Amino acid sequence: MTNENTGKGRVTVRRIAEEAGLTIGSVSSVLNNKHVERRISPATVAKVRETAARLGYMPNINARRLRSGSESLNTVTLAVITSYEAPLTLVNNIIKAIRTSVDQERKEGSPYHYTVTIEMFPAGDLGSVPGLLAGSHFNAAIITNTTPKDDHFLQRNQLPYPVVLVNRATPGYAHVYEEPEIGASAADMLVDAGRKRLAVLHGSPVTQVIDNRTSSFMRQVSERLGAPVHEIVAGTLTESAAAEAMARFFDGGKRIDGLYAVTDGMALGAYHAIKQAGLTIPDDVAVVAAGDYNFSSLFDPPLATVGADPREQGAEAVRLLLDLIHQRRSRKTDVVMPGNPSPRASVGQA
Amino acid sequence: MTNENTGKGRVTVRRIAEEAGLTIGSVSSVLNNKHVERRISPATVAKVRETAARLGYMPNINARRLRSGSESLNTVTLAVITSYEAPLTLVNNIIKAIRTSVDQERKEGSPYHYTVTIEMFPAGDLGSVPGLLAGSHFNAAIITNTTPKDDHFLQRNQLPYPVVLVNRATPGYAHVYEEPEIGASAADMLVDAGRKRLAVLHGSPVTQVIDNRTSSFMRQVSERLGAPVHEIVAGTLTESAAAEAMARFFDGGKRIDGLYAVTDGMALGAYHAIKQAGLTIPDDVAVVAAGDYNFSSLFDPPLATVGADPREQGAEAVRLLLDLIHQRRSRKTDVVMPGNPSPRASVGQA
DNA sequence: CGACATTGCTAAAACCTTTTTTCTTTAGCA
DNA sequence: TGCTAAAGAAAAAAGGTTTTAGCAATGTCG
The missing domain is CATH 3.40.50.2300 (Response regulator)
Known part of the structure; x- marks a missing residue:
């Protein structure tokens, strides 16, 4: 059974509500399994579930997160951006460092929640990353494995949010890079x-x-x-x-x-x-x-x-990014990792 | 200079508008660099920018994505969930497989955009992943590197969205696992x-x-x-x-x-x-x-x-997940990878 | 038999943005 | 002076969801 949504745009709760002859609110209650506390009748519950399944409903995560929870208020979305072709070992280290730092912050009572997304681009085509220029997809980014072409792109288009480049130094950005020698x-x-x-x-x-x-x-x-x-x-x-x-x-x-x-x-x-x-x-x-x-x-x-120790490099990049996000300008804005x-x-x- | 937002909740455009004695709309125009076409005076532009910087404004990505673009309508958020302690090699393969499959779909004219997020949990504490039970953070997930304790958790709490486990078989879920022998x-x-x-x-x-x-x-x-x-x-x-x-x-x-x-x-x-x-x-x-x-x-x-070839395993898991998302039930729901x-x-x- | 709960749902507000439309001032010009 | 045009900002709408408040019908109880 393929879903029956025939081209009328994405299925929303509103669409389900219309189809089932109900209100948005009732539909939402059922879909969130709140039908008991909200006193929705079993018949209605069944109808909503059937309709949702038939239409292939998929919630809009952005709307959901926007609406629900003070939690969403303090959500910071971090992106790790890398080229497809490059080995992911550095990216691994960055991801692990992010999760570690973030947990650390958490324990120290920071109100922020962090979401980490991964974006990949074909080497040389950094510009194809969605939301990169507008900043519509993330609040801050660590960009790595860029080619010279990508670096030129970054120089031409200053990104309007905190960015740390793990790479060669590029003017206008914070960066972590291994000692050139x-x-x-x-x-x-x-x-x-x-x-x-x-x-x-x-x-x-x-x-x-x-x-x-x-x-x-x-x-x-x-x-x-x-x-x-x-x-x-x-x-x-x-x-x-x-x-x-x-x-x-x-x-x-x-x-x-x-x-x-x-x-x-x-x-x-x-x-x-x-x-x-x-x-x-x-x-x-x-x-x-x-x-x-x-x-x-x-x-x-x-x-x-x-x-340079790649774990240290990842940790350093994350430290820099969090400093930028929290506007701790006391810290330095670029780091050269010694090549032991x-x-x-x-x-x-x- | 640390930001001056003193505990009154997150800084929003509204807050900036109040502080600057302007309207939300004007503030937004400036922050999105639309001030030229929208004819905002240079003085106002400067005031907005200064205020935003002073308060440490960080846009709410969810609100932004919700509002702007039909693109957001067809956005599917995929999560790759793994334990901290496990090596990330399998995760790498999954991530690469996701990006490959998604690009492929794209070329074939699929209207969907995909966002990939990474979540990590301390081994044995899968339940600590935010949004896991409610499905408030992603539309579908690939979960890997779980311990028996985590698998029990999954069995007790059936997750309300498409999930593929890369692991041992667990009732109620699609899974990819290597041949047990x-x-x-x-x-x-x-x-x-x-x-x-x-x-x-x-x-x-x-x-x-x-x-x-x-x-x-x-x-x-x-x-x-x-x-x-x-x-x-x-x-x-x-x-x-x-x-x-x-x-x-x-x-x-x-x-x-x-x-x-x-x-x-x-x-x-x-x-x-x-x-x-x-x-x-x-x-x-x-x-x-x-x-x-x-x-x-x-x-x-x-x-x-x-x-089992980990690249094949990652690719298979992604294939399964996309099948589930698109309700292509013709395909199988679990895959045993042969151990060559x-x-x-x-x-x-x- | 009237006060009061319960049931099952609807209507509307709120979340934070962006974009479009509308309004008010000011300037320019005959 | 009287009119039009432009500039600048305000107001409103829209996006999908969750949640709160409320309404009408029915049942319960003193």
């Missing part, structure tokens, strides 16, 4: 370990963060070695795409002794391809990656990383 | 490889899925070997907790030749501990895990898994 630190690790023939492994989408990691690495290598860097480009930022790209690279007969992967997930893929090619880490190829996961120390051999180098066995360090 | 398949893999001294590695929270994986493994081992199974319990379901628990186990002088990890992330932790202990995989210890990630084939050695065994090197198979 982590690619350089990675280069240092490899060069200091005596490696000469280096490669960088990256892929699409080329978000600002990825671009940053890549370019600072290449710049530093060029500065210290004066040698070119192999650029190995995977189709996506996934582990398996990384493995494939590396395998292709080795099949091409190319040889390197040091590799920088822009995410540690990609490094895992690279590990596999390297071992597959009969090479050892770090003796034949030293590997270092930017750290997104928190378990790269469990790789075999433990993976050297340089990078963790030299580990994959570059020959204990 | 995957623990048994894992046991078979280990026993068939000639392993006799087996252990299972799990941790909190003990969701239905985890419980299922564990108990079917133990049952099958007991049936086939008649021998007891070591139960190694990690603090959480994370990689590092798994590594620690395994290290403790080995430190206790215990010896095993086969291990079943309830998630492949935990298997990664176990790998590390096993190698740390000077043992090799699979010669000394064969390892098999239930597959949550999609890169376990890149582990060293490639990890044997039995498990992937024997790999970690159990001595190519």
Whole structure:
């Protein structure tokens, strides 16, 4: 049984009321299971239920929340906005950080309720997020995994609500971003370990963060070695795409002794391809990656990383956003996350 | 500058209007940047802006969405509900599946707009999710990572809107769950490889899925070997907790030749501990895990898994939910995901 | 048999916005 | 001066829902 609502717009309580020959109020009482206290007769209850089911009634959540409860008065809607293609690990950390902070506030007696929504956009098309410009869908947002194109969009259109960008700095917004020189630190690790023939492994989408990691690495290598860097480009930022790209690279007969992967997930893929090619880490190829996961120390051999702790980064972004929302201007408006180098066995360090 | 709203309830446009000696309509025009077309004087614009900023105005999103746009008429709010403690990998897959399905529908001319919200609850306290019983916050939900306690809650309180449980089957709900016998398949893999001294590695929270994986493994081992199974319990379901628990186990002088990890992330932790202990995989210890990630084939050695593809599982849950929402009853109401065994090197198979 | 409850429903207010319509002032011009 | 036009702001309507107050008919009881 498909619903019988034939094109006359969405089914509302009013529509049900008309159809059933009743008042909006009575219908509402039944639909909210208040028919006992409101003394609605069983026959009426049945009729309303039947009609609602037949028409495929779906309540308008906005109207419902608007009307009911002082609770709605203090509801703040937060959006986490990310591109489709990017890995969700950072988003996870942000979501968890939001829920943690919010619960904390709650315990401290804040009257606010928070709702968290997720919006995704095709990389480069941030503008397609509904309600983004008007602010009609949320009160504040954390935006991440943007491409340079998206950042330009943000610069052209100043969003009229509190926003924290987890990304490269963009004028006019609060932001949290990892120290830009982590690619350089990675280069240092490899060069200091005596490696000469280096490669960088990256892929699409080329978000600002990825671009940053890549370019600072290449710049530093060029500065210290004066040698070119192999650029190995995977189709996506996934582990398996990384493995494939590396395998292709080795099949091409190319040889390197040091590799920088822009995410540690990609490094895992690279590990596999390297071992597959009969090479050892770090003796034949030293590997270092930017750290997104928190378990790269469990790789075999433990993976050297340089990078900001993504959990800390998520927490910092949320802290910033809540400060903006509550107009606590005492706090700073942007945060650079230090990229702690963790030299580990994959570059020959204990 | 903290906002000056002193406890008189939330700041609304009305409040701003009073404070500024204007009408609601004028205030609204300014706040929506319509002051040019609506011919509001610059002085008034400034006054409104100043007042809004001073009071810390935050628009009521529900009221805004209710009023503006036919778009709001066809908005469906979907919730993804999960426990805090559980890993978000399944949730990721669900979110991505939602966005994909929804875009697909969109292209096919569906008039609906979808909003996705995330709700989290402390494991065992599903009831604390706001709006859960009344359905006042969303039109439909996918609920996952529940504990047995949560499932009882769901059974006692039938939720008055479409719900898909990603979990063990619960009467009265549509559900997607992985084939219950995957623990048994894992046991078979280990026993068939000639392993006799087996252990299972799990941790909190003990969701239905985890419980299922564990108990079917133990049952099958007991049936086939008649021998007891070591139960190694990690603090959480994370990689590092798994590594620690395994290290403790080995430190206790215990010896095993086969291990079943309830998630492949935990298997990664176990790998590390096993190698740390000077043992090799699979010669000394064969390892098999239930597959949550999609890169376990890149582990060293490639990890044997039995498990449902989490991407497929997410997609299936979303398909089910949309069917329920649109009352397409032709489709089935529950789905059992087959647990495809992937024997790999970690159990001595190519 | 009149006061009073109970039943089952209707009517209307309220939630907070946005948008459209209407009204009042002021300015411009002949 | 008398009229029109423009500017600026007020007023009202609309959006879907829940809840409160109330009304008419019927039943109960002293």
